[in-house]
Amino acid sequence: MIKKIGFVVLFTTLSTVQSLAHDFWIHSSSYTPQVNKLGAITNLYTGSGHIYPIDEVYEAKAEFKIVEGDKQSNLDDKLLGYKAVLKNDGNYLVLGKTNPAFYTQYLDNKGNKTWKAGTKEGLDNVISSxxxxxxxxxxxxxxxxxxxxYSKAVGQTLEIIPMQNPNKLKDGEYLTIKVLFNNKPLDNVKIVGTYSGFSNKGDFALATxxxxxxxxxxxxxxxxxWLLQVEHTVKSxxxxxxxxxxxxxxxxxxxQVQ
Incomplete structure (x- = not known):
């Protein structure tokens, strides 16, 4: 019984640490859904892993919202084929936010590198946290x-804002984006991007x-x-x-580029 419990704890910890290294995105079955009698219908998914648009199921808790104009509505805590029925013409923003997660690497009492899914509190010989x-x-x-x-700032701590509607752009056209951190422009930060089918190994198609x-x-x-991604690290x-x-x-x- 002890061995079984230990395995479950180890598996859970491994899953948590793996999820920290994975990307996080929202995928829609159509970014320009057609309108019918019910409205415009699309299915929403939480993406996780490194291969866009579908890789692994995101297991941890997260918060999701949909924004229509000045109105925000909460969605399911996991988007696993969530059917969104959009009644009005316009641009909708679907937002996701993970719960804060912690990762600490340190040296154990034998001098070996190890880690835990948590803060550095109570630990000696911390390498990084x-x-x-x-x-x-x-x-x-x-x-x-x-x-x-589409160009509205919604207050995400780190946010990518397109200056044109990307769903209206065509192959070969340029998209201008602005990156905000704490609602202020973030300079000299790397942006990477890829599109569905570019790579089955998680490679990006561009960087700037x-x-x-x-x-x-x-x-x-x-x-x-398409997926664009930015990362930023600051001292605590x-x-x-x-x-x-x-x-x-x-x-x-x-x-979705046309």
Whole structure:
């Protein structure tokens, strides 16, 4: 019985640590769903892993919302084929936010590197300790979608904002994005991107960096489903220095190029 419990604890811990290293995104079965008598219907999924758009099921808890104009509504805590029925023309934002998770690497009493899914509190010989925070945004355009809700800042700690509606762009056109951290432009940060079918190994199709105003231009050189991602790490504030050394943030944006 002890061995069995130990295996379950080890498996759970491994799953938690693996999830920290995985990307986090929202995928829609259609980013430009057609309108019928019921409205525009699309299915929403939480993406996790490294192969976009479908890799692994995201097991941890997360918070999801859908934004229509100035209205925000909560969605299921796990998007596993969630059917969204969108009644009005316009651009909708589907938002995801993971619960903060912790990872600490340290030397055990034999001098071996080991880790735990938690803070560094009570540990000696800590190598590194991080808090992980992940955000996701998907843009869904219904009908003419003439509004500019796609470019609305929604207050994600790390946020990617498109300056044009990416669902209206075509293969070969450029998308301008702005990256915000704590609602301020984030300069000189790396942006990576990929599209469905580019790689089955998790490779990215492009990389660029933001300028001093937090802006970057990205050439969308393929039609289909797209994902953009940014990561940013900062030192922990004074009130958290006894728990972790750094705070890690990642944010993704998904859409569909015509």
């Amino acid at each position: 991080k808090q992980f925070n992940r955000f996701a945004k998907a843009i869904i355009s219904v009908g003419e979608a003439k509004d500019e809700n 960096t933001t300028n001093k105003d937090g802006i970057a231009n990205i050439k969308l050189n393929h039609s289909g489903y 504030p004074k009130d958290m220095q006894d728990k972790v050394d750094e705070l890690f943030y990642s944010s993704t944006l998904t859409f």
